[in-house]
Amino acid sequence: SQQGEEDPQALSIQEGENATMNCSYKTSINNLQWYRQNSGRGLVHLILIRSNEREKHSGRLRVTLDTSKKSSSLLITASRAADTASYFCATKQAGTALIFGKGTTLSVSS
Amino acid sequence: EAEVAQSPRYKITEKSQAVAFWCDPISGHATLYWYRQILGQGPELLVQFQDESVVDDSQLPKDRFSAERLKGVDSTLKIQPAELGDSAMYLCASSHRSSGLVDTQYFGPGTRLTVL
Numbered sequence: 730s731q732q733g734e735e736d737p738q739a740l741s742i743q744e745g746e747n748a749t750m751n752c753s754y755k756t757s758i759n760n761l762q763w764y765r766q767n768s769g770r771g772l773v774h775l776i777l778i779r780s781n782e783r784e785k786h787s788g789r790l791r792v793t794l795d796t797s798k799k800s801s802s803l804l805i806t807a808s809r810a811a812d813t814a815s816y817f818c819a820t821k822q823a824g825t826a827l828i829f830g831k832g833t834t835l836s837v838s839s
Numbered sequence: 840e841a842e843v844a845q846s847p848r849y850k851i852t853e854k855s856q857a858v859a860f861w862c863d864p865i866s867g868h869a870t871l872y873w874y875r876q877i878l879g880q881g882p883e884l885l886v887q888f889q890d891e892s893v894v895d896d897s898q899l900p901k902d903r904f905s906a907e908r909l910k911g912v913d914s915t916l917k918i919q920p921a922e923l924g925d926s927a928m929y930l931c932a933s934s935h936r937s938s939g940l941v942d943t944q945y946f947g948p949g950t951r952l953t954v955l
Contacts (some may be wrong), residue, residue, distance in 0.1 A: 733881075762943075771843070771930055771946035772882065817881050826872075826895055827944065829881030 733761075733818040733830030741836045745826050748805040750833040752818030753798075759821050761794055766815045766832070774814075775803075808837045841865045843947035845931050851953045861949045864913070864933030872944065873916050874930040882930055888914060891928035892909055921954045928952075 736751045752761070760779045764772040778785045778794045778801065785792045791804040806810055815832040844863040852858050864871050869890050874882035885896040885904065890911040899906065908914040918925055928951050932944040933953070 764946075769928075769949075769951070771948045772932075772944075772948070774943045775941070819881075821895040826887060829883070831879070831881050 733820050733828065734779075734831040735816070735818055735830045737833060738831070739834045739836070741793060741838070742808055744809060744837055744839045745838075746808055748808050748812070748835055748837070750803050750816055750835070752801045752822050752830055753804070753820065754818075754830075755799065756822065757796070759823050761792075762819045762827070763790075763801075763803050764817045764819060764829075766817065768814070772817065805835075808835075810837050810839050813837045843931055843933055843945055844949035845950055846849075847868070847950055848948060849951045849953075851955065852921050853955050854923055855920040857863055858921050859951065860916045860919075860931075862914045862916070862927050862931030862947060864931070865945055868945070869878035869911070869936055870913050870942070871908060872934075873914070873930040874932065876930055878948070879925070879926075885916070900914075900944065918952075921938040923954050926954045946955045 733752050733754045734808045742748055760777055762777045763775045765775055766772045776787045776792050778792050794801045813836050815834045817829050817832045819827045819829045821827050846861050872886045873885045875885050876882040885899045886906045888908045891908050904918055906916045928949045931947045931950045934942040941951045
């Protein structure tokens with residue numbers, strides 16, 4: 730079963746624009762992680778935010794977490810063509826496996 | 840940089856045949872995961888190993904799927920017999936330890952299975 734739901738399912742932007750994708754989940758979590766998957770390849774871990782954190786940055790990535798709304802957002806600033814990929818949120822609870830959402834497909838055109 | 844290795848990258852088989860996938864995790868990683876990813880969906884865990892022991896196989900269809908990690912290093916996932924609905928990407932991942940809630944998983948490139 731999939732706990733996380735990303736929104737939107739697909740996003741198309743121009744290079745240089747910011748991309749925002751959201752993730753909602755159903756039950757309390759220990760942490761939430763974002764992964765990127767280039768077409769036909771494995772997933773790459775981007776960033777992890779713990780349940781007691783509200784915001785985290787890594788390079789051009791900014792992640793927020795609102796545990797009261799059970800939601801998270803991933804912001805990619807100044808997008809590049811190389812950012813074209815699918816982005817998945819994954820939630821982690823104690824004693825359970827990492828559960829992935831269905832993903833947002835981002836397309837960045839030059 | 841160390842990577843998770845998987846083979847084959849692509850596999851086409853006919854239904855009712857047997858298939859096997861191989862994964863070699865990053866050296867020193869005690870935890871190994873097999874995921875299945877259907878097109879347009881996120882990965883779903885099939886089985887998790889801690890060293891050579893299975894710690895979670897609750898989502899593994901045990902009537903046709905089997906997985907082993909005999910020496911606690913590389914692993915094999917087998918499907919016998921394959922069905923049309925098994926067409927998917929099979930991903931292997933590894934992490935340093937399973938007890939850590941914040942342990943990062945490193946994924947291999949996957950095996951794309953097509954069942955005809």
